[in-house]
Amino acid sequence: MATLFYVMGASGVGKDALMQYARRSIDGSRSIVFAHRYITRPFEAGGENHIYLSPGEFALRKGRNLFALDWESHGFCYGIGREIDAWMADGLDVVVNGSREYLPIARERYPHLVAVLIEADPAVVRQRLEGRGRETQEEVERRLRRAPVTTNTLCIQNDSTLEEGGNALLSTLFTHHQSSRT
Template sequence: MSEGTLFIISAPSGAGKTSLIKCALKGLDNVSVSISHTTRLPRPGESDGINYHFISQCEFESMKKESKFLESAQVHGNYYGTSRDCVEKILLKGGDVVLEIDWQGANQVREIFDNCCSIFILPPSKDELRRRLIKRGQDKEETIKKRVAAAQEEMSHYNEANIIIVNDDFQASCSRLKAILEKQCDDNSTKSADQKLNILLTDLLS
């Protein structure tokens, strides 16, 4: 039995990453999302063991000290980590795994799995990114400003991924991501350097 494929999917807050992954995974029985551990509090509608494993900072530090994380990072003042044991067990059984992690975690994982498929999701514009963050209705204005700044830092690492998806049309982006997961990372538009993308990146990173 051949090992499964590890997919890394990164994006700034507000790019629609979680919704796209949920959409793309429908009907893909051999692909599962790794559930991360985090020290942040659950948001409305989130459940422990489904969205995240919510743990204390003490528990997180203990797991990290025991090398139980494949990767870990601090994001917006909270800690996130991916269980090494869980991911490796699925891959060894031939299953594919999706990691929803930021650029810091992605770099750590690529050092361990050099044949993984890395995907970066971008919003269609800076204005749209801000609109989506405001629409969530969960953050204050000052927090939103910090998240926009953090999003720009995250997006500056877009070129470290194999594939870039601009989420300007949800259904089209979902279909493309699904096709990538089915083809095991074979995508003809990888690292597109066309003028439209360059203009978008100038807007997002300015």
């Protein structure tokens, strides 16, 4: 049975960097693929590698049921395409970049998903958020106050190097990838 890995974490914990590290490390060597997100945030705004959709195109795709998962957060719409269902039906494990608030709905749709929470020390998160310059100071403070989700999740602490955090994510993916094959 294929596994859906639902990776989530607050802005600034480094989940995008860890997912990029894992993706580059795997590079087709295992039956694990990484889904991209469709987001109404322009690509030039920085952050993860995503596919930009205008609000109108996002609404059209949502209305045509082209998203397996979709949510709104911080004024933007996010979607994961239905292609993940075809990939899993073909035996591929799929890694998605999810939302902590949307996790209960994702679990309803994919009861066997593996939730992976990326965490980091608040001082590290503050430094990362301020360094990327996308949020105002007020937005940074609001993001730091959000409560973490820890129920039925695997947690990865990402306070050190990219290699250390990335290898922790790889270890999580490989452990569950292997167990789903036996």
